[in-house]
Amino acid sequence: MDNLHQLTIHEAHRLLKEKKLSSVELTEAVLKGLHKVDDKVRACVTVTDEQALKDAREADKAIAAGDIRPLTGVPSLIKDVICTRGIRTTCSSKMLENFVPPYDATVIKKLKAEHYVILGKTNMDEFAMGSSTENSAFFVTHNPWDLDRVPGGSSGGSAASVAADEAIYALGSDTGGSIRQPAGFCGVVGLKPTYGRVSRYGLVAFASSLDQIGPITKDVTDCALVLNIICGHDKRDSTTAPLDVPDFTRALKPDLKKVRIGVPKEYFVRGMQPEVHKAVDEAIKQLEKLGASVDRSVSLPYTGYALAAYYILAPSEASANLARYDGVKYGYSYRDSSNMWESMEKTKQNGFGAEVKRRIMLGTYALSAGYYDAYYLKAQKVRTLIKRDFEQAFQKYDVLVTPTSPTVPFKIGEKTDDPVQMYLSDVCTLPINIAGVPAISIPAGLVNGLPVGLQIIAKHFDEAALLRVAYAFEQATDWHTKKPALA
Amino acid sequence: MSLSAEEVRHIALLARLGLSEEEVEKFRTQLSNILENMEILKGVDTADLPPTAQTIALSNVYRADEPEPSLPVKDVLANAPAQEDDSLKINAVLE
Numbered sequence: 407m408d409n410l411h412q413l414t415i416h417e418a419h420r421l422l423k424e425k426k427l428s429s430v431e432l433t434e435a436v437l438k439g440l441h442k443v444d445d446k447v448r449a450c451v452t453v454t455d456e457q458a459l460k461d462a463r464e465a466d467k468a469i470a471a472g473d474i475r476p477l478t479g480v481p482s483l484i485k486d487v488i489c490t491r492g493i494r495t496t497c498s499s500k501m502l503e504n505f506v507p508p509y510d511a512t513v514i515k516k517l518k519a520e521h522y523v524i525l526g527k528t529n530m531d532e533f534a535m536g537s538s539t540e541n542s543a544f545f546v547t548h549n550p551w552d553l554d555r556v557p558g559g560s561s562g563g564s565a566a567s568v569a570a571d572e573a574i575y576a577l578g579s580d581t582g583g584s585i586r587q588p589a590g591f592c593g594v595v596g597l598k599p600t601y602g603r604v605s606r607y608g609l610v611a612f613a614s615s616l617d618q619i620g621p622i623t624k625d626v627t628d629c630a631l632v633l634n635i636i637c638g639h640d641k642r643d644s645t646t647a648p649l650d651v652p653d654f655t656r657a658l659k660p661d662l663k664k665v666r667i668g669v670p671k672e673y674f675v676r677g678m679q680p681e682v683h684k685a686v687d688e689a690i691k692q693l694e695k696l697g698a699s700v701d702r703s704v705s706l707p708y709t710g711y712a713l714a715a716y717y718i719l720a721p722s723e724a725s726a727n728l729a730r731y732d733g734v735k736y737g738y739s740y741r742d743s744s745n746m747w748e749s750m751e752k753t754k755q756n757g758f759g760a761e762v763k764r765r766i767m768l769g770t771y772a773l774s775a776g777y778y779d780a781y782y783l784k785a786q787k788v789r790t791l792i793k794r795d796f797e798q799a800f801q802k803y804d805v806l807v808t809p810t811s812p813t814v815p816f817k818i819g820e821k822t823d824d825p826v827q828m829y830l831s832d833v834c835t836l837p838i839n840i841a842g843v844p845a846i847s848i849p850a851g852l853v854n855g856l857p858v859g860l861q862i863i864a865k866h867f868d869e870a871a872l873l874r875v876a877y878a879f880e881q882a883t884d885w886h887t888k889k890p891a892l893a
Numbered sequence: 894m895s896l897s898a899e900e901v902r903h904i905a906l907l908a909r910l911g912l913s914e915e916e917v918e919k920f921r922t923q924l925s926n927i928l929e930n931m932e933i934l935k936g937v938d939t940a941d942l943p944p945t946a947q948t949i950a951l952s953n954v955y956r957a958d959e960p961e962p963s964l965p966v967k968d969v970l971a972n973a974p975a976q977e978d979d980s981l982k983i984n985a986v987l988e
Contacts, residue, residue, distance in 0.1 A: 458938030463949065508968035580966040602949045607966050617946050645947065714931045725908060732909075746984040747909065755911030760919075762911060765984055767901070767920055770908040784934050786944030793945055829958060842948025864948060867953055 411439030411571045416629040418480050418574055422469060429469065429479030432574075432834040433462035433523050436481045440525060440572040448547050449557075449567035451486045451527035452494050461523040468521045476522040476631045476695035483573040485564045486746035487534050488619065489608035493524070498542035498608050501737045501757035511608020512643065513577065513636045520635055528563030528758035532759045533728065534584055534612045536560050537831045540822055541761045544864055548818070549591060550890040551856055556813040558588030558831075564622045565592040569891055576622045579753045581613050583600060583810075583835025585620045586847035588689070590810030590859020593849045593888060595629045596622045600867045601842035607641035613723035614645075616839040625845070625886050626848065626877040631786030632653035633869060649867060656864050657870035658877040662698035665875060667801035668700045673834050678812040682687050685851030685858040686809045688874065689879065693742055694880050699706055704806065705890055706795040711788050714839035717829060718772045718785035721841070724762075731757060789840050796841040805875050809833050810859030811845040838863055846872045849885035855886075894928040896921050 410432055413421070421427035437455055444450055448747040458481060465479030489495050489507035491514075495504045510518065517524075531541035539562025547562045549555040550570040558567035561578030578585040580598035589596025597620045611617065621632035628839040641755060651855040673835050674683060694700050733753030734741035740752035758766070772781035777818045798804060811831055819889035838845045843866055850860035860879070863869040880886050912920070918950045952953045966979050975982040 505972055508964050559908060600949070601947075603949070641956050644956075645949075645951060647949055647951065686959055708937075709935055712932060714934050717927065719932075729908070734981055736972035736974075741974065746983055746986055748911075751911035752911045754909065755913075758910075759939065763912070763916070764920060764923060766908050766910055767904050767924060770910075771904045771924070771928075774904065775905055780929065782939075783944055784939060786946060787939035788934055788937055789945040790942050791939070793948060826926060829927075835897060840948075873942045 407825055410435035414572060414624045415476065415480050415574055415631050415864060417486065418558050418818050419476050422479050423474055427524060429458060429462040429465040432479065433458050433481045433833050435527065436573065438807045443570050444572060446548060446553055446892065447550055447566050447570050447572065448545050448573055449528055449563040449570065450496060450526045451529050454493055454524055456523045457493065458523055460633055465521040465523060475520050477517065477522050477635055479521060479523060480574050481523040481525045481526050482515070483564060483576040485530055485561050485576070485578045487530060487610045488513060488577060489610065490527065493527065495527065495610070495798050497533045498530045499608055499758065499762070500543045501647060501731050503738065505737055507608070509608065512605035512640045514608065516635050517790055518863060522754070527565055528685065529559070530563055531560035532762050533610070533854040534560040534579055534581055535724070535761050535765055537583070537587060537828055538821065539563060540818065541759060546818055549815050550892055551593065552815065554817055555856070556591070556818055558591035558815060559582040559621065562588045565594055565596065566574040568622050569593070570888060575623050575624070575628055577619060577621045579609055579617060579619050580839065581616045581720060583832040584812050585622060586835050586845060586859065586861060587832055588848040589622055591815040591835050592856060593625055593857030593885070594622055594624060595846065595848050595886070596620065597629050597846040598838065598844060599637060599869060601844055602645050603637050603844070603867065603869070605643040605646050607640055607642040611727040613720040615723060616720060616728065626762060626873060626880045627655065627658060629846070630658060630873050647867065652870060653666065654873055657873040659874055660881045662693060662696040662875060662878045662879055665698040665805070666803045667693055667698045667700045667709065667805045668704035669700060669801055670704045670706045670709065670799070670806055670808060672706055673808035677830070678809065679750070679814065679853070680854040682809055682813060682858050685839070686860060689850040690807060691859045692879060692882055693875065696882055700804065703801060704803065705797060708788065709792045709837055712792055712840055713829060713833055715785040715792065716836045717768065718781050719789065721765040721769035722782050724764045725768070727772065730763065737859070757834065771865060778844045783888060792837055793841045796865070804861040804864065804871050808861045808863070810834060810855040814853050814856040814858060834861060842866060844869045844872055846876050848876045848879060851885060853889065861873050881890055895925045895933060896928070
């Protein structure tokens with residue numbers, strides 16, 4: 407069989423189940439595809455060829471014994487911010503370049519119980535701080551649709567790898583848009599679950615009240631299949647919700663009868679590219695055709711304050727979380743001084759890149775004596791208002807739809823010298839993390855050969871509503887089948 | 894909003910983050926610019942509003958205190974920059 411690497415999870419699963427394909431054959435094909443294009447795309451920090459084949463043989467044994475589940479034997483890539491026991495987990499930082507976790511993240515434990523196959527770890531903005539994957543301390547990842555452009559970030563490696571068929575699916579993490587924005591830029595499906603839906607145990611912490619792990623997949627069905635496995639309460643993460651996890655594939659229906667959709671006008675921001683606006687308008691018309699009622703006059707009045715609030719809240723949490731990298735317990739350590747403070751200061755100076763330092767500085771300032779009330783506490787109160795905006799909207803609408811990003815992917819190097827411009831590329835995604843609600847980005851158009859993402863947002867714990875709308879749209883369109891022409 | 898080099902050095906000291914002189918100047922300009930963009934929040938009336946630290950309103954999460962094996966010391970120390978006798982080796986704290 408040709409083009410095995412282009413299969414979706416559900417297509418691969420059917421072939422594995424019917425014994426028309428083994429996991430070893432599939433894994434070999436995907437690895438071959440990965441090695442063929444990754445010197446151009448550069449999505450992977452670590453490729454675990456041997457471990458992948460070992461996992462595949464284990465999966466084949468399980469399948470032979472009649473134990474096959476939707477993810478069994480299907481090869482995946484994992485963002486390098488998620489701890490994998492015995493496999494280097496770098497966060498694309500010099501600080502953790504040689505860090506080999508002694509334990510698995512909860513999501514990895516859950517995937518292992520399904521007999522998953524790991525192909526390796528994907529590149530990202532250092533410690534998940536960034537919107538382009540240019541902040542990786544190792545190398546820049548390229549957008550498979552145009553290698554001169556960024557894949558988005560911070561989960562740029564995961565999104566680019568799925569778009570380039572280097573993996574059947576990938577995991578990412580999302581603190582302010584880090585799954586959805588790169589998924590939108592790379593023309594794949596990416597979902598940020600409700601805060602508390604997926605355990606953060608073993609996810610290297612960036613901003614603990616905003617971080618969530620989620621799937622990056624080739625279609626919406628696959629997204630539901632991965633979500634089914636990774637969600638759920640975890641005693642090792644006390645912020646996970648003690649709720650049952652529904653079978654998300656049951657939400658996948660081909661029509662949108664009785665679905666109420668709101669379009670918040672604040673998301674069609676100044677500086678938005680007209681072609682992106684047009685593509686999103688077309689997508690919304692499509693949702694109407696499928697039977698949904700659409701209200702285009704919705705207002706979430708505090709949207710305009712989300713960016714400022716986010717860049718106080720997230721760096722504040724980051725400055726506390728990253729204080730642990732002191733050169734004592736693990737990670738890079740400056741050893742040429744006998745003075746404790748000097749060692750610590752030099753460890754951070756040499757171990758962290760510019761964006762991480764910038765955010766540590768920003769967060770430390772916002773939390774420091776004399777500024778705490780004016781910045782951090784103020785931002786937390788604005789957070790209350792942003793959350794209420796969403797709560798009010800969801801009394802009237804089942805989902806809200808917006809662009810995922812105001813622009814198509816930008817050129818590598820275009821925004822690296824201007825942090826404020828870079829931060830603006832997440833303007834449509836970060837209010838969602840502030841409110842803790844779930845959202846998905848799906849492929850909804852191409853502008854000059856570059857992908858446009860449609861973002862769908864639902865109320866807390868209603869991932870099913872996202873998947874229903876996304877699936878109906880996908881069934882009626884063919885954007886998700888478009889592939890970049892990687893020579 | 895414009896930070897002085899002195900303020901930048903003070904913040905770096907609080908974070909125990911070493912900075913070169915070039916970094917002090919770069920961050921002085923960039924952080925001033927970022928903070929200027931945050932002035933917008935001052936215009937929001939937040940009187941009588943509670944702050945939100947966490948969005949799904951779980952509180953007082955308890956679980957049974959059941960002992961279970963910890964990670965082996967050897968595994969945990971495998972990533973240590975320096976160790977001795979099953980301990981982390983660090984610079985003297987008191988001199």
